[in-house]
Amino acid sequence: MQQAKPNLSFWQIWNMCFGFLGIQFGFALQNGNVSRIFQTLGASIDELPILWIAGPLTGLLVQPIVGYYSDRTWNRLGRRRPYFFYGAVLTTMALFFLPNSPSLWMAAGMLWILDASINITMEPFRAFVGDNLNEKQRPLGFSMQSFFIGIGAVVASALPYMLTNWFDVANTAAPGEIPDSVRYSFYAGGIVLFIAVLWTVMRSTEYSPTQLAAFGEAHEEEVAGTNQRRYWQPGTIASVVGALSLALVWHFSLDQQLYILGGAILAFGLLQYWVSAAKGKGHSGMVVQIVDDLYQMPGRMRQLAVVQFFSWFALFALWIYTTAAVTSVHYGSSDPTSAAYNDGADWVGMLFAFYNGFAALAALVIPYIVRRTSLQIAHCINLVLGAAGYLSFLVIKDPALLWISMIGVGFAWASILSLPYAMLADVLPAGKMGVYMGMFNFFIVLPQLLAATILGSLVNHLFNAEAIYALALGAASLLIAAVYVLTVKTETR
Known part of the structure; x- marks a missing residue:
């Protein structure tokens, strides 16, 4: 007879999710500063997307592999926690080395290492919630993760600005050198990430395969040599x-x-x-089983894949081009050595902090919207708000008012991090939680790969290298996702 998975206490769930604060700290530093580092080392506007290609390619390769092996791992650290720990060690080292890159291509190579390391650490966290929490408590677990994502990203995004304006750390440097405000921010990020992930590793426990079997959640389906x-x-x-x-x-x-x-x-x-x-x-090895599982994914997952694709294409446009757009349009400089450019780049860090802060607040509002409407309609509303935030960059001329744009972006970000998982959670085979969570991230990294290969060409040839119009493309992508999510059926598998 199968046992019911017991409820965990609030603090047990807190400890489980605390590591996400560190992961998002590192992720936000990357999103807010890597384009700045690349431009400082000599990258042109149309080269930025291809230099960012490390993220989607490493995610595409690493996440399903980590998911597959973490489904089959059990040692003294547990099932998912070994990947948390060793990924955190590698990520911390990469955060220390990246801002000290002596050349553009060295920085691009370090971004590959950083992205691979973050993916090793991050991918099992979604499955960790599925493993340890019963169906009733999983929404709380995903919400707790979103909370820590918001907190970590707010502080990390604002860190270069705070170091410059509160502690007089230089935000300019000689040509080809990374400002101290950026370097010190990455050092702090490495320390915070390692401590936060170590807290989750040391303060959390996992169910053994025997215990999961008692809950009816340890089965695995092998691939037959047919079809x-x-x-x-x-x-x-x-x-x-x-x-x-x-x-x-x-x-x-x-x-x-x-x-x-x-x-x-x-x-x-x-x-x-x-x-x-x-x-x-x-x-029936790893690759065969992953590909076969891809063809057997639940129908709802296929629908949500389209929503994720267009949502994350828009996010990638934001992360790549906001610095270039704001510095050139709102601060009037595209010279990475100028004070105007670096003031604008610091302000972009603050804007990213704003949207993550608004996302943390949105996490409190979104459940109310869901109760009054539905998961699909709530996600649609939030994506439309995000599109409005993107488009407002073309309308607002005073950079001090761009925080208003971040309200819509924050609602979209909070929704993208939670509602698709809420719609997906109860259709995933429990014994393949890790591999399917990794596979769901295909539809996060594929649009990033597409953005990395075509956004530069579109901006360069269609918009005369004016980065602000990449945000308009992002708005259109969010609107497509908003319309399509209304077609997702949550009643059937």
């Missing part, structure tokens, strides 16, 4: 589209970063053929 033909059609389509894309980029001498998009599509197509052959031989 290999199901991969041929998508494999053929992806291979043809990828190869054709590469040929067009070469023939018309298009931006070289588009080779990455075509190559990724071609690689996905070839992977389908490889999986088909492996299944025909009876193999």
Whole structure:
């Protein structure tokens, strides 16, 4: 007879989620300052997206792999906590090294290491809630994570501004050198991240496989060596589209970063053929099982994938281009060595702090909106507010008033971090919680990969390298997500 998973106390849930404060501290420092670091080291506006490609590519590779192995891990640290700890060690080291990069390509390489490390730490946290909390308490767990995300991001985003204006730390430096305000912020981020994650590792426990079996949540479904033909059609389509894309980029001498998009599509197509052959031989290793699970994802997850895709495309546009947009339009400078540029970049950090602060407040309001409407309508409303916030950058001329834009962005951010997971939670197979949470992040990193490969071309060729219009594209993407979420059916699997 299966046992009921017991309720945990408020402080047990607090300890479980506290590590997210540190993770988001590091993530917010990256989002708010990496474009600034790249421009300081000589990157042009149209080069920024391709330099940011580390995030989506590492997430695409690391998250499902970590999810797969964490589903199968059990040692003295537990199931998910080993990944928290070792990922935190690597992330802390990367945060210390990144702002000391001597060249642009060294900084780009360090961003790859930082993103991979953050993904190792972050991916199992969603599954951690699913493992330890029963269905009734899971919404509280995800809300607690969102709370710590907001707190960590507010402080981290504002840190360069606070160091400059409160402690007289220099926010300018010689050409090609990173200002002290940025470097010291990354050092503080590394320390905060490690301490916060270590707190969760040391102060939390996990259920053993035997205990999960008693709750009926430890089963795993292995992939049979049959049905290999199901991969041929998508494999053929992806291979043809990828190869054709590469040929067009070469023939018309298009931006070289588009080779990455075509190559990724071609690689996905070839992977389908490889999986088909492996299944025909009876193999059922990690790659085969991940790809097979991708085809067997619940119907609701497929619908939410579209919503996530357009939501995160918009977020990536915000993270890449806000610094360039605000410094050039609102502060009148695109020179990373000028005081005006660095004042604007510091203010962007504060704006990111504002939207995370508003997100923390929005987390208190969103449950009320859900009760009065539905999960779909509430998410739609919040995404529309986010689109309005993006568009207001084109209307508001006084940079001191841009905090108003962050109200809508904050509501959208809080909603994106919580409501899709609330709609998804009860349709995921419990024994594959980690791999499906990692797989759901495909639809976070794929739009980022697309943004990294085409946003630079769009901004450069369509908008004459005016970064402000990347935010208009982000607004359009949020509106598409807002409309589509209304079609998500939460009644059926």
